[in-house]
Each structure stands twice: as structure tokens, then as C-alpha cells.
Amino acid sequence: MTQLALIIDLNVCVGCSACVTSCKEWNASGAAGPMTDRDPYGEDPTGTFFNRVQTFEVGTYPHTETVHFPKSCLHCEEPPCVPVCPTGASYKRPEDGIVLVDYDKCIGCKYCAWACPYGAREIDQQQKVMKKCTLCVDRIYDQRLPERERKPACVLACPTSARLFGDVHDPDSEVSRLIREEGGYTLMPEWGTQPANHYLPRRKTHLPIHADELLRADNPLKKEGPRRKPALDEPSLDDVTSW
């Protein structure tokens, strides 16, 4: 059973918000209708975003790390927002596991937003329906786009390739391999929602450099220059003589 999802690599995300703006642009100009964007250059901007990048500081100064954290709908395998919807507008597609909202049925009661522990659903103030990340369902199946571009807008926009898209139920896909090998995890696993989106943790690559690698210990003259030619009856020493 296919479950399409995103993998977000926290190790390389730099917090540039390219995913935020490309997502907003794609969904504002797409078929589903624009997303609210009130007073964007004014004093009190507000609007609907499917994807937001948050920043956290880990540790105590000066030993801190800044973690940039993009979060959008996690397309849970046990989505808590689906059974609570009274009109059935909130549903999970059986063919690819994407959780969607039917804007024609939604009454905007916000009950699904209350049921989501991740705060992934927002009400659009103008259209007055609940909206959330659609995993660019209108891009990934669009035959008019070249094969390479049939991915969510945020995945294509990320300059560090921190966002990856694939089928997490397929053990051979790139995303499944990364989850296995890099220790991909889900958010708030204690609630049993089984999110499909995974995050790859921060990892430190250690490259130990031994002092001998910088300065050879077996170079008594501390000199790397042309070595003298040995006499024919002398033994040759690799470090000192050279033919």
C-alpha cells in the first residue's frame, strides 16, 4: 500500500523558507483557490500557510545549536483529523495515503484543527474552509509536467535538498532507505498518530586528524625536498635517498 510522504532532513535545513514561499505560490495560483494573505507588508500580517519553518535553539549558550524546523501536515497513517470531521470533508486517500480536505463539503467548524496535535490545519479566513498541505496532489499526478517536476513544490524549491519525497511503505525507495540508515523519526509518537512524514536527525561527522598526518613522524630532517642519490654499494633508504 502506497504511502506518499516527505522526509525532512534537519541536518541540512538552513531555514531559508524557500519551501514556505514556493508552497504558498503554488497553492495561491493553483486550481484550489488562493490562500489568504492579509496585510503582507503592513504592521499585522496574517494568512494561511501550509508549511512553516520554525527555529529552535538547543543547548545553553555558548554551546548551542540552531535547529530550523519546517512543519507541514504529516499525513498520518492514523489521522486524528479524519474521524472527527462531521461532514466527511476530511479524508485519507486509500491509493496513496494523502490526507485531503474537500473544500466543497467543509463547513469550517475547526473541529479537525482541534484534533490535530501538530497544528497542521488552518482555516482560510476568506474561503472559510479548513486547509492543509495537499502534498501537491495536483502536481505529482500532472502528466503535463516533466517527470522530474512531478514533486511537491517545496521539494523542488529546497536549495539544500533537505526535503525529499517518496513512498515510505516501499522498502526500496530512497526515503525508506534514509529513514532506516539515518534514524528517521516521527513527531510526538506518544499519541499513536503514526505520521507518514519523517525527520532525519542532526548528525555530526567526525574526521579525526592525527598529528602524524600533518607532519610526518619519520621525516627526521623535517624536509620534503629532493633526496640524494645513493652510492651503488650503499643500501637505499626510502625516506632519505632516491634514485
Add this chain to the structure above:
Amino acid sequence: MHPALSVILLTTLIGAGQGLFLALYASLVGHRLGFLASAAPMPFHLGSSALALVLLLAGLAASFFHLGHPERAWRTATCWRTSWLSREVIALPLALLGILAYGVASYLVAANGGGVANGTLLLGLGTVGALLCLALFVCTGMIYACMRFLQEWATPLTVLNFTLLGSASGFTLAAALASVMAPEQRLFFTLYALLLTVLAWLGRAASLWRNARLRRKSTLQTAIGVRHTRIRQLAQGAMGGSFNTREFFHGRSRRLLVTVKWLFLALVFALPVLLLGVALASASALPLQLAAALQLLGLIAERWYFFADAQHAQNLYYQAA
């Protein structure tokens, strides 16, 4: 959570209406079982049923204001298999019909000369209406209790408190009405209103006690998956407000929350218990009417606190701008 006035009015008004009908039914059953010497007179039956209907309709009207698309509201009944909100949307009109049927039947019985005492039909209709009112209490409470991430709400105490608070306010209202329209049943209603208010007090105190001792299952560590002892948020990803900062935060000071808590404890429990006790001794209608008014006012404060007290798991992602 941000307390929405429309939902506060909805649950408070329908709770009082349901409680009022349950009080009416209790007086009918009480007469049958011998606790009451006589059944309440017909004007009281009609008046209480009418008031209960008005309260339920007013609550229903108030609820439409919290919807983005009220014209599609008919769809909300379709998902009763999974959604408690859907079940409540079915139970509310059914309860309305049950109360209406009882009211109409009691009018017809009176118009045809039959006394309330002889109404097996009335007892049957009343039982159906009472069961529907109880079902509505359960549905309303479960809308909030079924969300396991909202730890303040995810307890059977939520459903119990909705039932007890609604019933207590309904019985106090019935006592206030009885002091004018059915003086012989006044003591019955006052006693049971007092009992229910005390029980509701215990229930609400239990939930306040539980919520004060809650251990949060979710922390910033589980929310972002970084296992470090010290994490703090630097940015939310937006400098202005968003739905997430408006819908899930009450936006008021901690002091106001504590003030409202003491206010509702006084208005819903302490003062009505005092006034109901006074009404047991005296024959005046004023303590009962005052108790009913104060309790309804206090219930609005109590419902506001119920919403404001709840801390949603998503708030972990919105700690700093």
C-alpha cells in the same frame, strides 16, 4: 484554547434546556413513584417544555455563528459513525422533537380533560425525551472528551460535568418556575437542584484538581524529536499572528483565568447552594429566581474557563514569536 462565545452559549443554553426537561420528567416520575403528592399542573408542563424548547433552539442558533459555511450544516449529520459532533447534530433535533412531542401531548391531554396523573402516554413520551436529553449530554461532552491530545478534556469527568452542570442549572430553573407556577412541587425541585448543584460542584472540583496535577505527555523534545534537555523556541516562522496563535490561545493574562475560576465557583456553586438552602426555609420566590439567574451567568464563566484552561499539544510549536 480560545473560548468561542458561540460555542459557550450553545453548550450553556442547551444544557439548561435539557436539565429543565429532565426536571419536568423527574416530577412526573416522582409523582408516579409516590415522592410527590400531586403532579405539576398543566401550565407548568407547557411553560417548562416551551422554555426548554426555546433554550435548545437559542443554543442551536448560537452554534451557527461558529461555522464558516452554515449553509452546508446539513452535511454534519452524515458522519455519525465516526464523529461525536455528527452524533450531537443528530441528537439535538431529536431531543427538540422529543420535548416538542411531550409539550404537545401534555396540551392535548389537558385539552381533552385528562389529568396529567392518567398520562401513560405522557410518561412514555417523557421517558423518550429524557433519554434523548441524556444522550445529547453524552454527545456534547464526548465532542471534547474524545480528543486524547487535549489532556485537560480527555477524561470521563468532562461528560459527567456537562451532564451534572446542565441538570443542576435546569433543576434550579425548574424550581424558580415552580415557585410561581407550581408551588406544591417547589420543594421537590429545590431539593434536587441543591443535590445536583452539590454533585456538580464535586465533579467540577475533581476535574480542576486533576487538571492542576496533569503531567504533560508531550514535550518540546517529542515535538521536534531533538533529545536534549534544554530546547527553546526562537521563531515561529511568522511574525504576525496566524490561525494557530489565535485559535489555541486565550490571549488573556493568567490572573484573569484565576479570577474567572473563583467567579464561576462562586456563581455556579457557592451562591446557588446558599440561595437554594434559604429557599428551603422560606416561601419566597426571590432566592430561587436569583439562584437560577446567577447559576446561568456563572455557567457562561465556567464554560469560558473550560475552554481557556485547555492547553493544546500544538502550543508547543508556538511558544515564541
